[in-house]
Amino acid sequence: MIRNYKLYSRFFRSKYGSTTSICASRCISIKPKYDVIIVGAGHNGLVAAAYLQKAGVDVCVLEKRHVIGGAAVTEEIIPEFKFSRASYLLSLFRPQIINDLDLKKYGLKVYLRNPSSYTPLREPGGLNGKTTSLTLGMDSTFNKQQIAQFSIKDSHNFELYEEVLSKVVNCIEPLLDRVPIQVTRDIKQSLSAKKYDLQTVLAFLSSYKKTEQDLSTFYELMTAPAIKILDRWFESEPLKATLATDSVIGAMLSPHSPGSGYVLLHHVMGELEGVKGAWGYVEGGMGSVSTAISNCAVDHGARVLVNKCVEKINIENGRTKGVVLTTGTEIESNIVLSNATPKVTFLDLVSDNCLSEDLVSELKQIDYKSPVTKINVAVNKVPNFLADPNTTSDCIMPHHQTTIHINCEHSDLIHRAYLDSQHDHYSKEPVIEMVIPSSLDKTISPPGSHVVLLFTQYTPYTLANGQKWDEKTKQDYANIVFDSIERYAPGFKDSIIGSDILTPPDLENIIGLTGGNIFHGSMSLDQLYFSRPLSSLSNYKSPIKGLYLCGSGAHPGGGVMGSPGKLAAFKVLDDLKAKRIKK
The missing domain is CATH 3.50.50.60 (FAD/NAD(P)-binding domain)
Known part of the structure; x- marks a missing residue:
């Protein structure tokens, strides 16, 4: 190229x-x-x-x-509150694009988050029976200390686990910036430099060579249930469940579903400000x-x-x-x-x-199922979690800057929430990723107030018995989400100024995401690389x-x-x- x-x-x-x-x-x-x-x-x-x-x-x-x-x-759905709506x-976002397009010159500013993940517990637990939360970040020593509250074994395994994931990501990364090889029955023809530029072929062969060195690990991450992978590495549920959220986020999958391992992998492929795997908030949303x-x-x-x-x-x-x-x-x-x-x-x-x-028939079979309802909330004060109370009424604690996992201290909670959706019901204890970007970005809300973004699942596109996602149904579900947060952070419901609720049909009708799917189609193995979205359309x-x-x-x-x-x-x-x- x-x-x-x-x-x-x-x-x-x-x-x-x-x-x-x-x-x-x-x-x-x-x-x-x-x-x-x-x-x-x-x-x-x-x-x-x-x-x-x-x-x-x-x-x-x-x-x-x-x-x-x-x-x-x-x-700005609610006056003075700027929501990252989806x-x-x-x-x-690929670093080379930021450089090629000089996006920082054109206004892109990012706030790197550290710590990056926070899982409060409903009841104290851990080895001493008194631990109230698990926080993870960029510091390996800090992570080890946090995980050791639940398992000494896990605290030693975590860094090695991250190294293995990074190794697999390094195998795949060359493919992210190249047009995919279209594999035909004749592999020599597929790799012909006449059909593809030399760099594309080399990227494909480089990835293949790297994965060949540890093919079993690569294959397992691409195909296995995330829980199978996590069970092999860890024994403590708060850690496994926290990591398992990355295997299902945005996907109609359970950690027990085959292929959820790749979704987990997809969410650790990033890089921000030169830091591999880092996530951040963009100033202004x-x-x-x-x-x-x-x-x-x-x-x-x-x-x-x-x-x-x-x-x-x-x-x-x-x-x-x-x-x-x-x-x-x-x-x-x-x-x-x-x-x-x-x-x-x-x-x-x-x-x-x-x-x-034939092509029309194939197009109709693409999987767009989505479990996501996005709820954007304006609040008049920062949430106060029982697990780690605020030192003052308006202070920003380190965990406020992270992704906060609600109903996620045990992988069974995630699986049960998924099972609800398989019967066309929304989850009674939904999996919630909660972020408060105004904890770092002061441009998106009035002083003292905050923007809270809730990425929730599981909510099917079509509800049981012909029930519609009308305003009442949407509010009923939102109340379940708010009640869940209230159990961890009392006073949250009273702090709400207003909200914006986007169910799968809303994400489709407003944003244009078929089925409400944030990925424009499932990130399953049959819809990746030379099969994305179909083998005949992959270039x-x-x-x-x-x-x-x-x-x-x-x-x-x-x-x-x-x-x-x-x-x-x-x-x-x-x-x-x-x-x-x-x-």
Whole structure:
């Protein structure tokens, strides 16, 4: 894959002329034709726009909502409280993209969290019967001391466990920044440098060689239930349950489900401020990530337009010709990138007769099940946990800065919550990841007040007996969540100023996430790498010439990562260059 942007820029300027001026790119008018149209201003679509525009390609991004960002969005639902309405933490975003797009120059600022995880207990426990919580962070000595409260054996094993996970992550990491190899019956043909650039082949072979050295560990993490892996390493439940939350977060899985081991792995692949596995808050909320990317794209000449809903993608004789907005406006382009889910892209925006029956059938079988209801809460004071009481009424304790795990001190609690959802009921004791970004970021709430973000599961898309997710049902579930927190932090319910409740149907209808799935499709082994979203669509291109997928439904998958957008952009640039050379 070519990485010389100046070379790309010179090449495309020779064809298209100089890039659009900054002033023109900020104009709200729509031109009748662009080199590239991107459907959806989620972070991946914006990443694609920035890379393409930097290379001299004239890009227009069309967003149906009034605000950019997709799931990486900040919204002031309650006056003076800025919610990261869907995604809420940063870690997986590729460092190279931050550097390539100079995102810190364009406003990206991150608060690194330490400690990173806090699990309060309902009742004191541990070896002395008096331990009230488990806190984990970046300091190995601190972690060892915390875990030793529950198990001396576990305190010695934890660092080794992290080393093994890091080793497997290092095996997979080269694949995150490369278009996937498409494996055919002929492996030699699959690895042919004629079909793929040499660096892609080398990345694939490098990952294979690394995993070959410890193939059993790699295979187990990719396929086994997380609890099987954790049981082998640890004996203390608060530790196992805390780690198990990463194996199910955002996925309709239990720690006992095959494949949950990979979801656990996916959530430790990140890097922030040069620290592997670190997570942090973005100043101004997650929408600031999208805004920084958009600022870069616009600064180089792209148009990023809101309130522009694409109704369909125009296709003639198997080739993309542009898009039609819901207003009836037609915009021409021979290249369209879709940041929407595969379902929306190919089943909603493309006419039925443009795809084969077999492909349509495969697309309908993609798994979008989601367990997530996101609840955003404005409170007038910081929560006060019984396990570690506040030293003063308004003080920020170290655990307030972390991910706080509620109903997570035993893996059985997680499994029972999952079982509720398998009968189309929401969980009576939901698994809750609670974060308080205002503990570090003072720009998102009034002084003394706080933003509390609750990532909760399990809530099925469709409830039993035809019950609807109406306002009453949503509030009933939210009350169960609030009651759960109240047991750990009395006074929480009285502190609530207002809330925003997003069930799976809400995440689908408002944010555009099919099934409410935050990953644009399950992160299961059958929907990863050369099978993401399908084996025939795994290199971002589609059977329709000029139509590309650039969202999280493409490799390497979900999370605020940016790789799908970048890799789709580079695929477009390679195809444009090849087309130009042929002429």
